[in-house]
Amino acid sequence: MRTPFLFSAISVLALAPVAYATCPEHFSEAAKARLADSVEPEAPARKLNVVYFTGNDNEPIADYQRRISELLLYLQQFYAKEMDRHGYGKRAFGLNMLPNGEVDIILIRGKKGHKEYSYGSGHNACLEEINTYFDAHPDKKFSHHTFVIMPTHYDEQYGDSNPGGVPFYGLGRNCFALDYPDFDIRHLGQDTPKGRLLTKWYGGFAHELGHGLNLPHNDGSTGMNAEWGTPLMGSGNYTFGLKPTYLTPSSCSILDSSETFAVAGKAPQFYPDNAVEPTVERLSIVYDGENLNLTLRCEEDFCVNAYIQDPEYTVNRDYDAIAFLMARESDGKGMQTCRVRMPLSELQRLKNVRNGEQAIDLLFGKPDGSRFRTRIIFNWDSLKPGDSIPVAELKFRQGY
Numbered sequence: 213m214r215t216p217f218l219f220s221a222i223s224v225l226a227l228a229p230v231a232y233a234t235c236p237e238h239f240s241e242a243a244k245a246r247l248a249d250s251v252e253p254e255a256p257a258r259k260l261n262v263v264y265f266t267g268n269d270n271e272p273i274a275d276y277q278r279r280i281s282e283l284l285l286y287l288q289q290f291y292a293k294e295m296d297r298h299g300y301g302k303r304a305f306g307l308n309m310l311p312n313g314e315v316d317i318i319l320i321r322g323k324k325g326h327k328e329y330s331y332g333s334g335h336n337a338c339l340e341e342i343n344t345y346f347d348a349h350p351d352k353k354f355s356h357h358t359f360v361i362m363p364t365h366y367d368e369q370y371g372d373s374n375p376g377g378v379p380f381y382g383l384g385r386n387c388f389a390l391d392y393p394d395f396d397i398r399h400l401g402q403d404t405p406k407g408r409l410l411t412k413w414y415g416g417f418a419h420e421l422g423h424g425l426n427l428p429h430n431d432g433s434t435g436m437n438a439e440w441g442t443p444l445m446g447s448g449n450y451t452f453g454l455k456p457t458y459l460t461p462s463s464c465s466i467l468d469s470s471e472t473f474a475v476a477g478k479a480p481q482f483y484p485d486n487a488v489e490p491t492v493e494r495l496s497i498v499y500d501g502e503n504l505n506l507t508l509r510c511e512e513d514f515c516v517n518a519y520i521q522d523p524e525y526t527v528n529r530d531y532d533a534i535a536f537l538m539a540r541e542s543d544g545k546g547m548q549t550c551r552v553r554m555p556l557s558e559l560q561r562l563k564n565v566r567n568g569e570q571a572i573d574l575l576f577g578k579p580d581g582s583r584f585r586t587r588i589i590f591n592w593d594s595l596k597p598g599d600s601i602p603v604a605e606l607k608f609r610q611g612y
């Protein structure tokens with residue numbers, strides 16, 4: 213009877229998840245449990261700059277190195293697993309690690325009082341001082357992407373149970389989030405006041421970092437959301453940690469060309485100043501009564517996404533843009549044909565479908581991270597099955 217027992221013991225061992233790295237001993241039990249099924253992200257070529265920024269009159273929140281390290285490592289796992297699920301390998305934003313297993317979080321104390329770095333426009337003074345720091349310490353600048361975390365203000369409005377007052381948004385390749393004493397992974401997923409508060413601020417932390425890594429807002433199709441939950445770059449900042457939250461195929465395709473996701477040995481020079489917009493040929497959008505069928509030709513190094521959304525764009529009104537990643541087929545001569553079928557049944561949440569004006573945004577991204585966006589507006593009221601949507605000359609803007 214010994215042999216079968218041994219055999220089964222070995223089988224169980226082989227099936228058990230193997231954490232790629234042992235959690236540092238001083239990490240919390242909650243972090244050790246959360247990171248127990250960690251996958252090893254592919255070795256990054258570039259890394260995210262993580263900065264903890266205070267004014268000259270306030271202090272970092274206690275134990276920030278351990279708490280933020282745990283939260284960043286768990287978030288890195290989320291990105292790595294989502295990228296892997298979408299076929300890009302276990303890739304995530306790179307982090308510079310310290311010998312003690314924590315993330316290298318650069319502490320910068322500002323020259324002014326903390327109120328000078330408040331929500332609204334405080335990011336300008338903050339980024340100026342961070343740039344001065346990087347000029348003096350070029351070895352600490354690992355990429356173009358910087359994640360800035362500031363401690364909550366304490367005043368009549370803000371405090372431990374209602375943190376805030378500091379910048380909290382993505383701004384190009386920089387993004388801002390906040391810290392407070394209960395910003396701790398041990399509250400993750402708990403339906404308690406501290407758990408819900410954590411989802412609000414950790415979901416926001418994860419979402420704003422997405423912006424800082426080049427991601428625009430986007431939502432999944434009806435079917436995708438039914439299967440996977442809420443996209444992080446849609447309203448996933450309200451669900452992360454509490455309910456299923458995911459990255460759309462579109463978001464992963466964009467991260468594929470984001471600097472800190474580049475794998476060692478495969479990193480081009482990112483974000484060139486002289487990026488050239490795509491040459492788009494034979495753009496056709498045909499309505500067949502059930503679907504919008506979009507095809508175009510462009511240079512073969514562009515990855516193209518089509519976003520369907522309401523046309524009256526204002527900041528933060530595009531969370532519901534439904535994203536479709538276009539299939540690509542190279543002609544072997546430097547050009548490619550891109551195609552996508554967008555079933556109306558997958559667009560049910562959009563208020564304008566089949567009624568009034570609708571926008572289709574086309575997002576073109578290159579492996580070096582250069583990005584262009586253009587918009588086509590059409591009117592459903594004048595569209596009958598079999599019609600093609602007329603497209604005027606495309607005007608591009610850089611970035612997403």
Ligand code: ZN
Nearest residue numbers: 419420423429
């Ligand atoms: Zn956002």
